[in-house]
Amino acid sequence: MQGRTLLVIDDNDAVRTALEVLLTLEGANVEFAATPAAGLQRVARGGIDLVIQDMNFQREATSGDEGIALFRALRAAQPDLPVVLLTAWTHLETAVELVKAGAADYLAKPWDNARLVTTVRNLLELHAALSAERERLARVDRSHAELAAKFDLRGIVYRSAAMHAVVQMATQVARADVPVLVTGPNGAGKEILAEIIQANSTARSGPFVRVNTGALPAELLESELFGAEAGAYTGAGRTREGRFESANGGTLFLDEIGNLSMAGQAKLLRVLQTGEFERLGSSQTRRVQVRILSATNTSLADAIRQGRFREDLYYRLNVIELQVPPLADRRDDILPLAQHFLEPGYSLQPDSERALLRHAWPGNVRELRNSIRRACLLAPSTRIAPADLMLPGYGASGGTEVPPAREPDREEIAGALTRHEGVIAKAARDLGLSRQSLYRRMEKLGIVSGAPDER
Numbered sequence: 001m002q003g004r005t006l007l008v009i010d011d012n013d014a015v016r017t018a019l020e021v022l023l024t025l026e027g028a029n030v031e032f033a034a035t036p037a038a039g040l041q042r043v044a045r046g047g048i049d050l051v052i053q054d055m056n057f058q059r060e061a062t063s064g065d066e067g068i069a070l071f072r073a074l075r076a077a078q079p080d081l082p083v084v085l086l087t088a089w090t091h092l093e094t095a096v097e098l099v100k101a102g103a104a105d106y107l108a109k110p111w112d113n114a115r116l117v118t119t120v121r122n123l124l125e126l127h128a129a130l131s132a133e134r135e136r137l138a139r140v141d142r143s144h145a146e147l148a149a150k151f152d153l154r155g156i157v158y159r160s161a162a163m164h165a166v167v168q169m170a171t172q173v174a175r176a177d178v179p180v181l182v183t184g185p186n187g188a189g190k191e192i193l194a195e196i197i198q199a200n201s202t203a204r205s206g207p208f209v210r211v212n213t214g215a216l217p218a219e220l221l222e223s224e225l226f227g228a229e230a231g232a233y234t235g236a237g238r239t240r241e242g243r244f245e246s247a248n249g250g251t252l253f254l255d256e257i258g259n260l261s262m263a264g265q266a267k268l269l270r271v272l273q274t275g276e277f278e279r280l281g282s283s284q285t286r287r288v289q290v291r292i293l294s295a296t297n298t299s300l301a302d303a304i305r306q307g308r309f310r311e312d313l314y315y316r317l318n319v320i321e322l323q324v325p326p327l328a329d330r331r332d333d334i335l336p337l338a339q340h341f342l343e344p345g346y347s348l349q350p351d352s353e354r355a356l357l358r359h360a361w362p363g364n365v366r367e368l369r370n371s372i373r374r375a376c377l378l379a380p381s382t383r384i385a386p387a388d389l390m391l392p393g394y395g396a397s398g399g400t401e402v403p404p405a406r407e408p409d410r411e412e413i414a415g416a417l418t419r420h421e422g423v424i425a426k427a428a429r430d431l432g433l434s435r436q437s438l439y440r441r442m443e444k445l446g447i448v449s450g451a452p453d454e455r
Helices: 013-024 036-044 065-077 092-100 113-150 161-173 190-199 218-226 262-274 300-305 311-317 331-341 350-358 364-378 410-419 424-431 435-445
Strands: 005-009 029-033 050-054 083-087 105-108 180-183 208-212 251-255 276-278 285-287 291-296 320-323
Touching (some): 005 013, 013 029, 036 050, 050 065, 050 113, 180 190, 190 251, 190 291, 331 350, 331 364, 424 435
Parallel strands (some): 005 050, 050 083, 083 105, 208 251
């Protein structure tokens, strides 16, 4: 707490002196106010990093009403300011209720010096970390807005720095007439990256043709891509144009490119090299001008080692690679995407938001979209409850969470603290932990130093 400015609001001279000695020894600058009005005036001038406030300011007062009013005024004036409550005559339940309302923590009089110092130090470090986190998210938001003003982002929704970096690279390579390989797990958003590239390319006025090579039988892929003459194979009763011809002058997006047959790969390599190909059953060479975008959810390097994919084709397709991270690695995107997928008039209960943030999303954005759309269809009201999401751990009747088998990781704790503006009690409840357990977990992960004792 070196160099931080703390404000103690308490009418007791002995309390103020004891706190001054204790906190000054820790390097803090300590200021005082004897009344709620004086404390609010000092906070209004700015420069206060944390407030320690009493709950009663008149002799013989025990209700805590003055402290409650002061806390609410502080919260209204500066919602992010950490406030520690000192309770003596006030019922403990009152302090707990104020913590639920946004107080950072509470300590009973007479306090334990070590615990008070640890609590204040933790809260100061946490407040600084949360301020940095908010600024990081704000920078992403600003950069996203600036990018959207220059490029057609096809309405993509994200808030994570990881996804912003991928989108930014997509806009940078869009105008270059080179093949782009988009990699990432199923449902992570590879197709919308291809749409962004096409929408900002020199071929944006041309056709944009999509082919899911993973959804077509191997024996039909070549005819689908390159076309076929009548009688070229059993069932080919008429001449058909392939996707390359359909995409002439535009962009061809080949999803799940790793499923293309070796014969198809050879033809694709030739098109990439010369722009020429023949339909199945034809000797006539055709020429097209097509921008190739491809995507895969598997490792093409492994496929090359196994002899299932041509190395020369891989290097032709992989002039530029965009790696889309799984949704589990960009948790800042979960709630914005969920809000985007909600039907008009529907909203998420706070417990539902917590359920979404805790889920691992193995199916990525596609799974999230399906969960939200299913909930909008089946929920009994427009306020979607956790049970309506049908996620593991939430019963269809009561919506009770099954306690997670693992401890929350650094990112989950940081997310909970950010959502609840550093209020330990709220973040702990969000994560299904006690305050003491959360402090210990934070210490273990190095989020803050020290942890209060359990008393």
